[in-house]
Amino acid sequence: xxxxxxxxxxxxxxxxxxxxxxxxxxxxxxxxxxxxxxxxxxxxxxxxxxxxxxxxxxxxxxxxxxxxxxxxxxxxxxxxxxxxxxxxxxxxxxxxxxxxxxxxxxxxxxxxxxxxxxxxxxxxxxxxxxxxxxxxxxxxxxxxxxxxxxxxxxxxxxxxxxxxxxxxxxxxxxxxxxxxxxxxxxxxxxxxxxxxxxxxxxxxxxxxxxxxxxxxxxxxxxxxxxxxxxxxxxxxxxxxxxxxxxxxxxx
Amino acid sequence: xxxxxxxxxxxxxxxxxxxxxxxxxxxxxxxxxxxxxxxxxxxxxxxxxxxxxxxxxxxxxxxxxxxxxxxxxxxxxxxxxxxxxxxxxxxxxxxxxxxxxxxxxxxxxxxxxxxxxxxxxxxxxxxxxxxxxxxxxxxxxxxxxxxxxxxxxxxxxxxxxxxxxxxxxxxxxxxxxxxxxxxxxxxxxxxxxxxxxxxxxxxxxxxxxxxxxxxxxxxxxxxxxxxxxxxxxxxxxxxxxxxxxxxxxxxxxxxxxxxxxxxxxxxxxxxxxxxxxxxxxxxxxxxxxxxxxxxxxxxxxxxxxxxxxxxxxxxxxxxxxxxxxxxxxxxxxxxxxxxxxxxxxxxxxxxxxxxxxxxxxxxxxxxxxxxxxxxxxxxxxxxxxxxxxxxxxxxxxxxxxxxxxxxxxxxxxxxxxxxxxxxxxxxxxxxxxxxxxxxxxxxxxxxxxxxxxxxxxxxxxxxxxxxxxxxxxxxxxxxxxxxxxxxxxxxxxxxxxxxxxxxxxxxxxxxxxxxxxxxxxxxx
Numbered sequence: 189x190x191x192x193x194x195x196x197x198x199x200x201x202x203x204x205x206x207x208x209x210x211x212x213x214x215x216x217x218x219x220x221x222x223x224x225x226x227x228x229x230x231x232x233x234x235x236x237x238x239x240x241x242x243x244x245x246x247x248x249x250x251x252x253x254x255x256x257x258x259x260x261x262x263x264x265x266x267x268x269x270x271x272x273x274x275x276x277x278x279x280x281x282x283x284x285x286x287x288x289x290x291x292x293x294x295x296x297x298x299x300x301x302x303x304x305x306x307x308x309x310x311x312x313x314x315x316x317x318x319x320x321x322x323x324x325x326x327x328x329x330x331x332x333x334x335x336x337x338x339x340x341x342x343x344x345x346x347x348x349x350x351x352x353x354x355x356x357x358x359x360x361x362x363x364x365x366x367x368x369x370x371x372x373x374x375x376x377x378x379x380x381x382x383x384x385x386x387x388x389x390x391x392x393x394x395x396x397x398x399x400x401x402x403x404x405x406x407x408x409x410x411x412x413x414x415x416x417x418x419x420x421x422x423x424x425x426x427x428x429x430x431x432x433x434x435x436x437x438x439x
Numbered sequence: 440x441x442x443x444x445x446x447x448x449x450x451x452x453x454x455x456x457x458x459x460x461x462x463x464x465x466x467x468x469x470x471x472x473x474x475x476x477x478x479x480x481x482x483x484x485x486x487x488x489x490x491x492x493x494x495x496x497x498x499x500x501x502x503x504x505x506x507x508x509x510x511x512x513x514x515x516x517x518x519x520x521x522x523x524x525x526x527x528x529x530x531x532x533x534x535x536x537x538x539x540x541x542x543x544x545x546x547x548x549x550x551x552x553x554x555x556x557x558x559x560x561x562x563x564x565x566x567x568x569x570x571x572x573x574x575x576x577x578x579x580x581x582x583x584x585x586x587x588x589x590x591x592x593x594x595x596x597x598x599x600x601x602x603x604x605x606x607x608x609x610x611x612x613x614x615x616x617x618x619x620x621x622x623x624x625x626x627x628x629x630x631x632x633x634x635x636x637x638x639x640x641x642x643x644x645x646x647x648x649x650x651x652x653x654x655x656x657x658x659x660x661x662x663x664x665x666x667x668x669x670x671x672x673x674x675x676x677x678x679x680x681x682x683x684x685x686x687x688x689x690x691x692x693x694x695x696x697x698x699x700x701x702x703x704x705x706x707x708x709x710x711x712x713x714x715x716x717x718x719x720x721x722x723x724x725x726x727x728x729x730x731x732x733x734x735x736x737x738x739x740x741x742x743x744x745x746x747x748x749x750x751x752x753x754x755x756x757x758x759x760x761x762x763x764x765x766x767x768x769x770x771x772x773x774x775x776x777x778x779x780x781x782x783x784x785x786x787x788x789x790x791x792x793x794x795x796x797x798x799x800x801x802x803x804x805x806x807x808x809x810x811x812x813x814x815x816x817x818x819x820x821x822x823x824x825x826x827x828x829x830x831x832x833x834x835x836x837x838x839x840x841x842x843x844x845x846x847x848x849x850x851x852x853x854x855x856x857x858x859x860x861x862x863x864x865x866x867x868x869x870x871x872x873x874x875x876x877x878x879x880x881x882x883x884x885x886x887x888x889x890x891x892x893x894x895x896x897x898x899x900x901x902x903x904x905x906x907x908x909x910x911x912x913x914x915x916x917x918x919x920x921x922x923x924x925x926x927x928x929x930x931x932x933x934x935x936x937x938x939x940x941x942x943x944x945x946x947x948x949x950x951x952x953x954x955x956x957x958x959x960x961x962x963x
Contacts, residue, residue: 199681204580205875211906318869346870392872396902426905426914430898 189417190223191409194237196245197256198228201283206246208393209278213242216402220420222410231259237270242409247281247391257299260286264302271304276409277385280394284380284387285309285351305380305387306356312372317348320368320390321438322378324401325360331407332400335424340400342366344434345390347378353389355380362388367438384408397434399427442485443545449479453538466945468523472531475538483530483567486537489545490521490552493568494795497556497596498576498617500840501788502528504780505576506555507816508792515809516801519549524816526941528557530564558592565599572798573600574609574791578616579698579839580873589616596620609795611787612713613700619684621713630717630794632786633733634694634702685710697783697846698839717794719786721775724847728780732793733771774803778810781820781831782847784840818944820847823951826928830935830951834944835859836867838876844938849881853933857882858923860893860939860947861900867940871896879907889930891915893923894943920946924954 195210214224229235237243248256260267267287271277285291288307291299301308322343324332329341343363352372355361361371362379370378371389379388386405388394395402403419410417453475460467476482487493496506503526510520521540523532533554540547556564558578565573575596578589597620600608604624611617612629621627683690683705690710695701704711714735721731778789789810796806815821818834831848835841848855863869882890882904890913892901897918904914917923920943927935937947 202876204870205872208872208875208903208906211875215906346872348870392870393875393903396875396906397899423911426898426901426911426916429916430902433898 189221189410189414190225191217191242191406192225192240193227194235194240194243195226195228196243196283197230197248197259198246199230200256201246201248201253203247203281203391205392206280209246209280209395210244212393212395212399212402213244213405216399216422217406219422220406222406231255235263237263237267237275238273240270240275241412242405243267243270243275243277245277245279245283245287247283253282253286256282257286257301260302261300264304267302268304271383271385274384274412276405277304278405279385279387281349281389281391284389285353287385287387288353289356291351304385305382306358307353307380307387308356309351309353312350312352315348315350316369316373316389318346318368319434319438320345320347320370320378321366321435322363322368322370322390323366324363325381327360328362328381328404331404333403333407333419333421335400335403335428336421338428340398340428340431342431342435343390343394343401344397344431344438345388345394346392347389348391349389353380358382362386384411397427397430399424399431442479442481445479446482446485447543447545449475449482450538450541450543452478453535457535457539466525467535468525468527469529469532469535471538472527472534472536476531476534481567483534483537483564486541486547487552487568489541489547491550492572492799493552493554493570494572494574494799495554495556495561495565495568495570496574496576496791497558497561498574498611499558499579499837500843501576501784501791502526502555503816504785504788504819505574505791506553508778508788508810508813509574509795510553511813512792512796512801512806512809513551513553513799516796516805518551520551520553521547521549522553523555526555526816528555529560530567533564533568558596561596561599565603569603570606571603572607572609572795573603574795575611575617575620576787576791577611577614577698577700577839579837580876593619597622607798609791609798611700611791612715613696613702613787615684615690615699615703615710615712618713627713628716628794628798629713630787630790631702631712631715631719632696632700632722632790633715633718633720683708683710697843700787717790717797719790722783722786724781724783724786726779726781728778728782728785728789730776730786730789732774732776732790734774734797735771774806776807776810778813780813780815782843784843785820817948818939820844821948823948823955825924825935825951825955828933828935830927830937830955832937832939832944832947832951834941835877835938836940838873838878841877841879841938845878845881848936849884849886851934852886854886854888854931855934855936856888856891856927856930856932857936857938858891858893858917858927858947859900860920860923860937860943861896862894862940862942863896864942866942871899874900874903879904879909883908883910887913888932889913889915889926891917891923891926893918893920894940920950924950928954 217224287304288301289303290301291309294311324341359380359382361377362381365376365378453471456471456474457467496502510522513520523536540549607626609628612631686708688707690703693702702712716735718733719730723729818832821832823830833844897916901914901916917926939947
């Protein structure tokens with residue numbers, strides 16, 4: 189079995205340890221004997237997104253995000269097409285905002301987004317940052333496999349954003365906030381889920397403490413071409429410990 | 440209330456707080472300043488004019504070592520220096536050091552104020568202290584939850600420096616992000632490191648072009664290359680400033696040293712590494728760091744002052760407080776230096792301190808002598824005798840700094856065991872994502888035995904090591920400091936290391952000192 193991974197803008201949207209997520213995704217697939225093909229795709233590279241099973245994009249600095257935004261404009265329709273066909277996608281922070289409908293800056297200027305997710309983002313004055321504890325959306329909990337006999341249905345991570353994101357009618361949140369701010373600090377939602385595409389503000393190596401969600405992504409990525417795949421359980425002692433330590437700290 | 444009265448009241452307050460800190464064994468490197476600044480908010484503005492010279496060091500990595508080296512050079516030249524040596528480098532830390540140096544007659548004990556300044560505090564500190572010489576070491580990602588993004592930090596320095604039109608800048612030419620601070624001012628001195636230890640004549644300084652490699656290609660020196668992983672995304676070193684600061688084109692590099700440091704040029708607008716006034720080459724790093732500094736122009740012939748030049752103790756011969764030397768073109772000459780430091784990154788620190796010392800007129804002889812007897816600051820590759828072996832304590836706080844420490848460690852022979860202690864308090868940075876941008880993959884090297892994960896984020900770090908390819912049986916989690924050191928002492932290894940983030944550093948130094956001496960007593 190083979191899984192094809194596209195890391196989009198690894199040179200530009202890599203603000204903080206984002207590549208850790210790709211590493212974790214790939215390793216966890218390899219440890220199950222799944223062959224991984226990883227392609228790094230950046231500005232003006234020719235690419236067919238439907239050739240991939242999983243697309244990842246991270247967060248970037250303002251300048252780099254500007255460059256990406258122009259490039260994404262052109263790729264938008266094909267990216268949406270891929271997601272409509274079931275390709276799995278995870279985008280974080282800046283990538284998350286760029287895939288929404290638009291971003292409105294403090295001065296009122298509007299930067300159009302790809303429109304893959306039915307959401308929009310407005311600049312905020314205060315930065316929302318810190319460790320965060322989430323309760324996975326009920327619809328996703330069913331897809332979580334037990335890790336070493338434990339059923340994890342929380343997510344932990346670190347958020348750091350000034351944008352306030354508001355979800356539209358046609359998408360679900362990734363999770364509900366237990367501790368922290370989430371999408372906008374008000375409505376208790378965090379992240380987004382549409383088909384097999386996910387967005388979140390949990391930046392950096394978000395999958396490192398959430399092995400159950402990493403596996404959910406792998407399962408979703410394989411589904412389009414291989415149907416339901418039983419992923420062999422891994423020794424996740426360290427990962428679960430890291431999850432529990434942070435969960436205890438925040439409860 | 441008069442300014443004089445207020446300042447003396449603040450001084451008294453600072454003394455009392457410092458005494459209280461001392462009484463309770465609390466490191467009073469910042470708290471006296473915090474309290475005293477409440478009494479007299481412009482205390483730093485009021486205290487700095489009493490100094491002959493005010494100097495500042497800022498940047499991401501190497502501030503403490505560069506400032507400590509420079510203070511050491513200046514003291515060796517008979518110039519007493521007031522200096523926030525303990526790394527408390529925001530306005531209160533600076534104020535604490537100045538209050539400590541001030542006497543009740545209103546005079547400072549020292550002649551020179553040397554301020555290590557946090558990148559985020561340059562606005563406040565420069566406006567208050569008005570330094571006449573500013574060293575900028577480098578810009579790497581560091582604690583983005585505190586400073587958001589590096590672009591902002593650099594803009595902050597640019598503004599702070601623009602308000603000091605008469606200040607001399609001593610800049611790292613190898614870092615395109617630092618060079619962007621220059622903006623065509625007259626009084627700038629550049630330092631940098633030449634390629635593959637070749638002298639200036641063979642290096643074609645500033646002649647970028649022929650041996651160009653793409654920005655992610657060649658490496659200027661051998662290092663700890665991460666173990667092969669899936670794809671190239673995880674084998675790339677983190678590089679900032681890949682794009683020209685003037686026109687946005689991707690920079691081309693003749694060579695890299697580490698991070699984005701190297702010899703670069705922009706093929707579009709002509710932006711390139713400036714000519715080096717101070718160029719390091721002929722570098723060898725074993726137990727001692729040996730290097731040659733090639734000095735250009737008037738910097739080479741500036742009038743010297745040194746301890747031998749009849750400066751009485753306490754150093755009262757005034758320096759000219761006017762402008763520093765401006766350089767007509769001239770011959771280059773060489774200054775050979777040896778310092779008890781390890782790690783290639785220290786070449787930049789020695790070079791920066793030497794450049795500043797030369798600009799201030801310190802003689803070659805004094806620099807050579809002082810470099811040789813320099814003692815590293817707490818946790819900057821500081822050695823202890825622990826469990827019958829050498830144990831090196833090193834600060835890690837961001838990917839590039841951590842990579843340089845790891846490279847130095849891996850290049851050392853013998854079996855190694857480590858404690859790596861990661862905290863996430865305010866001074867460490869609340870966000871530990873940076874761990875995933877560092878090359879811990881090199882710890883999969885067979886010469887590395889046990890890696891003991893400690894600190895508040897021990898659990899996170901263990902996961903990071905696992906995915907970096909360190910075999911599971913070598914990873915151990917022992918969050919508490921004493922327990923982690925007990926586990927370290929139990930390892931069969933020739934060399935021990937403790938790598939720690941800032942808030943762990945001083946406690947480990949204290950513990951290693953205490954337990955280390957206990958080991959020695961047992962030995963007798």
